Amino acid sequence: FLMPRPSAMRSVPVTAALLLGWSGGTGASSLVTPKPHSRAHPPAGLVLRGGAAGPGDASPSPAPSGSVAPAPEWAEGKLAQRATLTLRESLPWLQSARMTGVRQFIETYRALSDAQADELFWGDEIEYAVVRFDEAAKAVRISLRADELLAQLVEKESNYGRRDGFGEGASWHPEYGAWMIEGTPRLPYGGFTADLRRVEASMVLRRKRLASVMGPEEAVVTMPAFPMMGVGDFCHPMPSLADNECTASPVMPDAVILPAPRFHALTRNIRERRGGNVQIRVPLLRDTKTDEAEIAKGIHMDAMAYGMGCCCLQVTFQARDADESRHLYDHLAVLSPILLALTAATPVLHGRLADTDVRWATISASVDDRTPAERGETAAGPPDGLGPEEAAQLAGGGAVRLPKSRYDSISRYLANCQGCQERFNDVEAPVDSEALALLRNAGIDESLAQHVAHLFTRDPLTLQRGHEVQSVEESDHFDAIQSTNWQTVRWKPPPKRKNCGPRVGWRVEFRSMEVGLTDFENAAFTTFVVLVSRVILAFDLNLYMPLSLVDDNMARAHGRDAAHKAKFHFRRHMAPPDATETNPDGTEEMSIHEILCGKGDYFPGLIPLIQAYLDSVGCDAETGETMRGYLDLIKARASGQLQTPAQWMRGLVAAHPDYKRDSMVPQSVAADLVRACVDVAEGRRHAPALLGKHRIAPLRTDDAWYVPLRRDLSSTSRRAALLERYASRAAGTSVAA
Numbered sequence: 141f142l143m144p145r146p147s148a149m150r151s152v153p154v155t156a157a158l159l160l161g162w163s164g165g166t167g168a169s170s171l172v173t174p175k176p177h178s179r180a181h182p183p184a185g186l187v188l189r190g191g192a193a194g195p196g197d198a199s200p201s202p203a204p205s206g207s208v209a210p211a212p213e214w215a216e217g218k219l220a221q222r223a224t225l226t227l228r229e230s231l232p233w234l235q236s237a238r239m240t241g242v243r244q245f246i247e248t249y250r251a252l253s254d255a256q257a258d259e260l261f262w263g264d265e266i267e268y269a270v271v272r273f274d275e276a277a278k279a280v281r282i283s284l285r286a287d288e289l290l291a292q293l294v295e296k297e298s299n300y301g302r303r304d305g306f307g308e309g310a311s312w313h314p315e316y317g318a319w320m321i322e323g324t325p326r327l328p329y330g331g332f333t334a335d336l337r338r339v340e341a342s343m344v345l346r347r348k349r350l351a352s353v354m355g356p357e358e359a360v361v362t363m364p365a366f367p368m369m370g371v372g373d374f375c376h377p378m379p380s381l382a383d384n385e386c387t388a389s390p391v392m393p394d395a396v397i398l399p400a401p402r403f404h405a406l407t408r409n410i411r412e413r414r415g416g417n418v419q420i421r422v423p424l425l426r427d428t429k430t431d432e433a434e435i436a437k438g439i440h441m442d443a444m445a446y447g448m449g450c451c452c453l454q455v456t457f458q459a460r461d462a463d464e465s466r467h468l469y470d471h472l473a474v475l476s477p478i479l480l481a482l483t484a485a486t487p488v489l490h491g492r493l494a495d496t497d498v499r500w501a502t503i504s505a506s507v508d509d510r511t512p513a514e515r516g517e518t519a520a521g522p523p524d525g526l527g528p529e530e531a532a533q534l535a536g537g538g539a540v541r542l543p544k545s546r547y548d549s550i551s552r553y554l555a556n557c558q559g560c561q562e563r564f565n566d567v568e569a570p571v572d573s574e575a576l577a578l579l580r581n582a583g584i585d586e587s588l589a590q591h592v593a594h595l596f597t598r599d600p601l602t603l604q605r606g607h608e609v610q611s612v613e614e615s616d617h618f619d620a621i622q623s624t625n626w627q628t629v630r631w632k633p634p635p636k637r638k639n640c641g642p643r644v645g646w647r648v649e650f651r652s653m654e655v656g657l658t659d660f661e662n663a664a665f666t667t668f669v670v671l672v673s674r675v676i677l678a679f680d681l682n683l684y685m686p687l688s689l690v691d692d693n694m695a696r697a698h699g700r701d702a703a704h705k706a707k708f709h710f711r712r713h714m715a716p717p718d719a720t721e722t723n724p725d726g727t728e729e730m731s732i733h734e735i736l737c738g739k740g741d742y743f744p745g746l747i748p749l750i751q752a753y754l755d756s757v758g759c760d761a762e763t764g765e766t767m768r769g770y771l772d773l774i775k776a777r778a779s780g781q782l783q784t785p786a787q788w789m790r791g792l793v794a795a796h797p798d799y800k801r802d803s804m805v806p807q808s809v810a811a812d813l814v815r816a817c818v819d820v821a822e823g824r825r826h827a828p829a830l831l832g833k834h835r836i837a838p839l840r841t842d843d844a845w846y847v848p849l850r851r852d853l854s855s856t857s858r859r860a861a862l863l864e865r866y867a868s869r870a871a872g873t874s875v876a877a
Contacts, residue, residue: 155311155326155327155328156263156311156324156325156326156327156328157311157313157324159261159262159263159328159456159458159644159647160263160265160324160328160454160456160649223401223604223605224401224402224405224602224603224604224605225405225602225603225604225605225608226405226408226409226412227408227409227412227413228412228526228530230409230599230600230602230603231530231533231534232533233603233608233609234533234534234535234599234600234603235533235535236608236609237600237603237608237610237617237620238535238572238575238596238599238600238617238621239574239575239578240609240610240612240617241596241600241617241618241619241620241621241622242575242578242579242592242593242596242618243578243612244610244612244613244614244615244617244618245579245592245618245622245633246578246579246582246584246612247612247613248615248618248633248634248636249584249588249633250582251636252462252633252634252637252646253462254461254462255461255462255634255643255645255646256460256461256645257458257459257460257461257643257644257645257646258460259330259331259458260330260331260457260458261328261329261330261331261457261458262328262329262455262456262457262458262670263324263325263328263329263455263456264324264325264339264342264343264453264454264455264456264662264666265322265323265324265453265454265455265456266322266323266324266343266346266362266451266453266655266662267315267320267321267322267362267451267452267453267655268320268321268322268323268346268347268350268360268361268362268451269282269317269319269320269360269361269362269363269366269451270282270283270285270286270289270319270320270321270354270358270359270360271283271319271358271359271360271361271366271814271818272355272357272358272359272376273357273358273359273811273814273815274357274376274811275357277807278807278808278811279807279808279810279811280368280807280810280811280814280815281368281373281374281375281376281378282317282318282319282366282369282374282375282376282396283319283355283358283376284318284319284375284376284377284379284395284396285318285319285355285358286314286315286317286318286319286320286321286398287314287318287398287399289321289350289353289354290312290314290321292353293310293312293321293349293350293353294312296349296352296353296845297309297310297311297312297326297349299848300845300846300847300848301326301845301846302846305327307846308325308326308338308341308342308345309325309326309327309345310323310324310325310326310342310345310346310349311323311324311325311326314398314400315398316397316398316403316406316444316445316448316449317396317397317398317445317448317449318395318396318397318398318399319366319375319396319449320398320449320451321350321360323346323350325338325342328458333754333757333759333760333763334760334762334763336667336670336671336763336766336767337762337763337766339663339666339667340659340660340662340663340766343659343662343663344659344839345844347360347362347659347821347822347839348839348840348841348843348844349844349845351822351839351841351844352841352844352845359814359815359818360818361657361814361817361818361821362451362655362656362657362658362662362817362821363451363485363486363655363657363785363789363814363817364450364451364452364485364486364498364499364654364655365446365449365450365451365486365488365489365499365502366449366814367488367489367491367805367810367813367814368490368491368805368807368810369441369445369446369449369489369490369491370389370391370392370441370443370445370446370490370491371391371490371491371807372807375393375395375396379393379394379395379396380393381393383395385408386404386407386408386411387407387411387417387443387444387445388411388417389417389442389443391443392442392443392445392446394407396445396449397445402602405601405602406444406507406601406602406624407443407444407445409509409601409602410444410507410508410509410601411444412523412525412526413509413511413523413534413538413599413601414508414509414510414511414512414523415511415512415522415523415524415525415526416523416524417442417443418441418442418443418444418447418505418506418507418508419440419442419505419508420439420440420441420442420446420447420502420505420506421438421439421440421441421505422438422439422441422489422494422495422496422501422502423438423439423494423495423496424437424438424439424492424493424494424495424803425487425492425493425494425495425700425803426495426803427493427801427802427803428801429800429801429802430801430802430803431802434492434802434803439489439490439492439494440490441489441490441502441506443506444506444507445506446489446490446502446506447499447502447503447504447505447506447507447547448503448506448507450486450499450502450503451655452499452651452653452654452655453483453653453654453655453656453662453665453666454649454650454651454653455649455650455653455666455669455670456632456647456648456649456650457647457648457650457670457673458644458645458646458647459645459646459647459648460645461645461646462646463556464646464677465631465632465645465646465647465648466554466555466556466587466588466631467555467676467677468648468673468676468677469550469553469554469629469631469648470553470554470555470560470683470684471676471681471683471684472629472648472650472669472672472673473549473550473553473628473629473690474683474684474685474690474711475669475672475683476549476628476629476650476651476652476690476694477549477628477652477690477693477694477696477697477708478693478697478708478732478735479650479652479653479665479668479669480498480500480628480652480653480654480694480697481497481498481696481697481702481703481706481708481732482665482703482732482774482777482778482784483498483653483654483655483656483661483665483784483785484497484498484654484697484702484703484784484785484786484787485497485498485499485654485655485656485657485784485785485786485789486498486499486502486654486786487700487786487787487789487790487793488789488790488793488805488810488813489502491804491805491810492803492804492805493790493793493803493804493805495700496698496699496700497698497699497700497701497702497784497786497787498654498697498698498786499654500652500694500697500698501698503547503626504544504545504547504548505545506547507545507546507547507624507626508545508546508547509546509598509599509601510542510545511523511531511534511538511539513538513539513540513541514536514538514539514540514541514542515541515542516541516543522538523538526538534599535572535596535597535598535599536570536572536597540570540597541570542570542597542598543567543568543570546598546624546625546626547626547627548626548627548628549627549628549687549690549691549694550627550628550629550687550690551567551568551569551594551687552565552569552587552590552591552594552687553565553587553684553687554587554588554591554631555587555684556585556587556588557587558586560684561586561587561590563684563686563725564684564685564686564687565687566686566687566688567687567688567691569590569594570594570597571590571593571594571596571597572593572594572596572597573593575592575593575596576589576590576593579592579593591631595621595622595625596621598621598624598625600617600620600621600624601620601624602620603620604616613636615635615636626651627651628650628651628652628694629648629649629650629651629652630648630649630651631646631647631648632646632647632648632649633646634646634647648673650669653665653669654785656785657785657817657820657821657830658820658821658831658836659821659836660773660831660834660836661773661785661831663770664769664770664771664773664774665774667767667770668750668770668771668774671750671753671754671767672746672750674753675746675749675750675753678753678756679714679715679749679753680715681714681715681749682711682713682714682715682716683710683711683714684711684725685709685710685711685725685727686727689709689727690709692709693708693709696708700786701784701787703732703777703778703780703784704731704732704733704777704778704779704780705780706731706732707729707730707731708729708730708731708732708735709727709728709729710727710728710729710730710735711725711726711727712726712727712728712742712743713726713742713743714743714744717742730743731778732778733775733778733779736774736775736778737775737778747771747774747775750767750771751771754767769834772832773831773832773834776832781832782829782830782831782832783829783830785830788827788829788830789813789817791829792812792813792816793805793809793813796808796809796812796813820836821836821839822836822838822839823835823836823837823838823839824838
C-alpha cells in the first residue's frame with residue numbers, strides 16, 4: 141500500500157472523470173453526474189457541469205450568441221443546450237459573478253474543510269491528436285473528425301467496454317481542437333503498488349481503442365504541437381479561411397475549434413477582452429541558411445488554437461485532507477519546471493523549427509486576455525472595441541497591472557505557514573481587494589485568502605446565458621474562474637456532495653508535462669510524479685524556495701536540450717540540515733541529473749528516495765522491476781544518454797533530404813516526422829536514441845474491445861451458412877482421420 145492509513149471511512153467508488161475534475165485543454169473543472177443506477181461504473185459519455193469543457197457543452201456547429209444548436213450524439217444533458225454570452229453581454233454581470241464565485245468557495249470550504257479521504261486515488265489525462273496522411277501529396281493534416289470519433293468511442297465503450305469493473309476501461313472527453321480527444325482511465329488508480337503497473341496498460345488500451353476507430357488514412361499521435369498548424373491547407377477537410385469570426389486570423393479558420401459554443405466563446409472573448417488577436421512569439425532556430433529577417437521576426441502566431449491545440453499529460457491526486465493537498469500543491473509547483481524540461485517535445489511550431497523545446501509559453505500567450513493596461517503598456521487606454529465605461533466593468537477596471545497571463549506558473553504558495561509566506565512568496569501577486577475582504581471576514585486563513593483573491597483578479601471568460609445569477613450553494617461562478625487560471629499546478633476543492641454519490645476529496649492537479657510519443661514514456665513520468673508525491677509526504681521533504689527562482693526555472697526549462705544541459709535552482713537540503721548549516725533554506729544551481737540522482741554528501745536526489753520508499757513499503761517484485769525501467773529512462777534522459785522527444789524530432793528534421801537548413805519545415809518533412817512518431821508509438825519503428833533498449837510492442841486493434849457472447853446472430857441465412865461451413869469442415873476432418 142503506497143500510503144497506509146486507517147480505513148475508517150469507506151465511500152462509493154469514484155469515477156476517474158470525477159476525481160480528475162476532468163480538466164481538458166480548456167482547463168474545465170467539472171462535476172460528473174453519474175446515472176443513478178450505475179454510480180460505481182457510470183457510462184463513458186458523461187454529463188459535466190461547470191468549467192469550459194464537457195460532452196454536454198457541445199453542438200455540431202458554432203451557434204450565434206443566444207441561439208441553441210442541437211447537440212451531437214456524444215453530448216448528453218441539458219448543458220448541451222446552453223448558450224454563452226459575448227463579452228459585451230457579460231459586462232454587467234462580471235462583478236457580481238466574481239463575488240458570487242468567492243462566496244461559493246467560502247460555502248464549499250466551510251462545508252468541506254474537514255473532509256478526509258482515507259484512500260489514495262489518482263489518475264492521468266492524455267490528449268491525443270487525430271491526423272490524416274496524404275501519401276500522394278506527401279503531406280499530413282489534422283483531421284477535423286473529433287466529434288464523430290467521440291460518438292463512436294462513447295458508443296463502443298458503452299457496448300463493448302464492460303461496465304462490471306473487469307479489466308481496464310476508458311473515458312473519452314472533447315478537447316478544444318476539432319482534431320483532439322482526451323482519454324482518461326474509466327476508474328481511478330488506487331493506493332497499492334500494483335496500481336503503478338495499471339498505468340501503461342490503461343494508456344495502451346486507450347491508444348488501441350482510438351486506433352480502432354481511425355479511418356484508413358488516419359492515425360492518432362501523442363505529440364504536443366501539430367508541426368504544420370496554420371500553414372497552407374493544414375486541415376482535412378480544409379474549411380474556408382474566410383470563416384474566422386471567432387479567431388479573426390487570416391490562416392486559422394473557426395472550424396479547427398470543436399463545435400461547442402463555449403469553446404468558440406472562449407476564443408472570441410479572449411480576443412475581444414485584450415483588444416485584438418493574441419500575439420504569440422517564439423524565437424526561431426538559427427540554422428546555416430536561415431534568413432536573418434526570419435530570425436528577427438521569429439515564429440509569430442495569432443490564434444488561440446496554436447496554444448490550446450497543444451496536447452499534454454496531466455496527473456491528479458486525491459489528498460488525505462485540505463492541509464495535505466496544500467502541502468503537495470506547493471512542492472509539486474517547485475518540481476513543475478523540472479518535469480517540463482524532462483518531457484520536452486515541441487521543437488516545431490507553425491512550420492518552423494523553434495529555438496525552444498516546450499509548448500508552455502506558446503499556450504500562455506494563446507490565452508492571454510489581459511488588456512493593454514493589465515499587460516503594463518504605458519498610457520494604455522481601454523482595449524480596442526470597448527469604451528471607457530465598458531472597460532470599467534472588467535476586473536480591476538481592466539487597468540490593474542497583472543504580471544502574468546492566466547496560463548502560467550503559480551504566484552503564491554498555499555502553505556498555512558507565516559514564515560514560509562514571508563520567505564518564499566517573493567513575486568508580484570495582485571489580489572482583488574473586495575474578494576480578499578470577503579475571505580478574511582469569513583475566517584479563511586490568510587494564505588488561502590490571498591490565493592483565492594489572486595485568482596479573482598481575472599474575469600470569467602464565459603458566462604452561460606440564463607445562469608448569470610447563482611446562489612452560493614452552486615459552484616459554476618467559482619469554477620469559471622478557478623478552471624481558467626491554467627497554472628503549473630491546480631488546487632481543487634471537493635465537489636459538493638450529493639446524497640449517495642461518490643465522495644471526492646481535496647485534489648492537486650500536476651499540469652506542466654508535455655505528452656510523450658509513447659505510452660511507455662507517459663507511464664514513466666506519470667508514475668514518477670505519483671511516487672515523488674508519496675516521497676514528499678513519507679519523508680517530510682522540504683522543497684520550498686523563492687517563487688522568483690521557480691519562475692526562472694520555468695524560463696530555463698524552455699531552452700533547447702535543457703533536460704541535460706541547463707542548470708536549475710534547487711534547495712540544497714530537502715531535510716533539516718545539522719546545526720552547523722548557516723543557511724538551511726539555501727539553494728544552488730544543479731543539473732536535473734543531480735536533482736534526480738544526488739549531489740555530494742548533502743543532497744540524496746529524488747530517485748534514491750523513491751527507491752528507498754518502495755523498499756520501505758515492501759514493493760512487490762513485478763512492480764519494482766517495472767519502476768526500475770521507468771526510472772532508468774528518466775535518469776538516462778537527464779544525463780543525456782537518451783534524447784528528449786524534442787531532440788529526437790529535431791534530429792529527424794535536420795537529417796531529412798527535403799530540409800534546406802533554413803529553419804522552415806516543408807510538408808514532406810512534417811509528414812515523415814509525424815509518421816515516424818506514430819510508428820514509434822505503435823511499435824513499428826524502434827527508436828534507441830529515444831527509448832534505449834526498450835521496444836514498444838506492436839499495437840494491435842483486434843483486441844481493443846471486449847467481444848460479447850451474443851445469443852443471436854445477424855440473420856437466419858448467416859446462421860445457416862455458418863452451420864453448413866462448419867458441418868463440412870467436421871466431415872472433412874472425419875474422413876481424413
